[in-house]
Amino acid sequence: EYLPTVGVRILEFSCNMPNSDPVDIELWDCGGNPQYESCWPAIARGAAALILVANADVPVTESQFLEMLYLRFAAQHGLKESQCAVFLNKIGDVSEDGKVPSMTKQST
Numbered sequence: 001e002y003l004p005t006v007g008v009r010i011l012e013f014s015c016n017m018p019n020s021d022p023v024d025i026e027l028w029d030c031g032g033n034p035q036y037e038s039c040w041p042a043i044a045r046g047a048a049a050l051i052l053v054a055n056a057d058v059p060v061t062e063s064q065f066l067e068m069l070y071l072r073f074a075a076q077h078g079l080k081e082s083q084c085a086v087f088l089n090k091i092g093d094v095s096e097d098g099k100v101p102s103m104t105k106q107s108t
Helices: 034-044 064-073
Strands: 008-015 023-030 050-055 084-089
Touching: 008 034, 023 034, 034 064, 050 064
Parallel strands: 050 084
Antiparallel strands: 008 023
16 A cells, blocks of 8 residues: 655664765655645755655656656756666556556557
8 A cells, every 4th residue: 555755754874885984874755745845945955865756657648747856856956867766666567578557658
């Protein structure tokens, strides 16, 4: 069952890196609900990377929301593309060829 993030959830932990000192990591999981849009600038300020997670059930033709989030969180705060990652979350079945059905290009 999908449970969207309400507001923001912050996770903090240390990660031991090979040949380096431990790295302290803060993950700010903020909901994409436009209701919280006024909080996004404060959340994005000082970010070193961006991970966008989107619902794969939303057709590509309707996913301009991801681009808007990238522009608001990354582009406006100087993050490079190499500092960003996008993951699609799929709940349910995939097609026989392993592709997510709703993410395949649809002809009109």
